[in-house]
Amino acid sequence: MERRKILIATKTYPSISMKYEEVVCTAGVLLDDNDKPLQWIRIYPIRFRSLEIDKHYPRWSIISAEIEKNPKDNREESFRINDESITIxxxxxxxxxxxERKSLVLLDNLEFQSIEDIKKQGKSLGIIKPKSIKKYYYKDDTREWSKKQQAVQNQLNLFKKPVxxxxxxxxFYYNFVSYDDSNHNLSIIDWEIQQLYRNSRNASTKSIQQEREQEALEKVRQKLEDEFMNKKDLYFIVGNQQRYPDSFMIIGIFYPPKLKFEQMNLF
Structure with missing residues (x-):
């Protein structure tokens, strides 16, 4: 493995893996020795919640870590990491x-016109700007992990304090049109959004679970629709799945503020 520097752009909500136990997928930008962006990078798997606290890297941090190309994943952005080597x-x-964030991710070699553009260039990860966003929406999902996933979690709890x-x-989804005029309905698996739902529900003073959940769903809607769609200059960090290379998801939302017309025309 080689020690390299990585800008952390986003983390996905943890999931249960049959092979790697509980894991988080992190997308970032590989940097050279002078902190210049080289390419998108996917570091997986990371047992994030099991790491020592001083290795819990926040979004938009620069870390140093030992990594190597993942030989079991043919996507060029996919690397394995020695998570014990992480230094923030x-x-x-x-x-x-x-x-500064824009200067590190909105570059010709990192930004694409569309998902089709990402595919044509043989990539599996990139940032795109939607031409227009039609709507935000959500769908009900299963409330429990699968039996196999729950068995993995139960096994983990035998050897460590249950968490x-x-x-x-x-x-959660965005329905949007990209700059090649393709229509997309992509799920949003950004940890930041999932955690917003959990925090809002847990902070609710409602006595009924369904009401707490509805209050949390409204908080997510306010963030993704009222705030992001109206007040932010939205970009999506998108990535595909190894098993389903044509299936992309929004793994991170990049949301700098919209510049006011007056600011753009000062000179």
Whole structure:
């Protein structure tokens, strides 16, 4: 393995893996020694919640870690990581309308016109700007992990203090049109959005579970629809699945503020 620097752009909500136990998929940008962006990178699997606290890297942090190309994954962005080697070097802030963050991800070799553009270039990960967003919506999902996934979690709890991973009973989506005029309905698996649902539900003072969930769903709608669609300059970090290469998901939302017309025309 080789020690490299990575800008952490997004993390997906943890899932139960038959092979790797509880895992998180992280997407970021591989940096050179001078912190210049080279390419998108997917580091997987990471048992994030089992890491030492000082290795819990936040979004938009720069980490140093030992990585190597994943020989069992033919996607060029996929790397394995020695998660015990992680060192957090710093974090990129949001000053000047996210100027530094933009300079690290909105580049010709990292940004694509559409999902089809990503596929044509033989990539599996990238950032795109939607031409228009038609709507946000959600769907009901299963409330429990599968029997096999629950068995994995039960096995884990035999050897360590139980920290059961909650299954989110809803899936969140954007229906949007990309710049090649293709229509997409992509699920949003950004950890930030899943955690917003959990935090809002847990903070609710409603006495009935269904009412707490509805209150949390409204908080998510306000974030993804009222705030993001109206006040933010939205981009989607999208990635596919190894088993289903044509199936893409929104694994992260990049949401710098919209620049006001007056700001854009000062000069």
């Amino acid at each position: 070097l710093g974090k990129i802030d949001t000053s000047n309308n996210w100027e 059961d991973l909650e299954k989110i009973p809803y899936k």
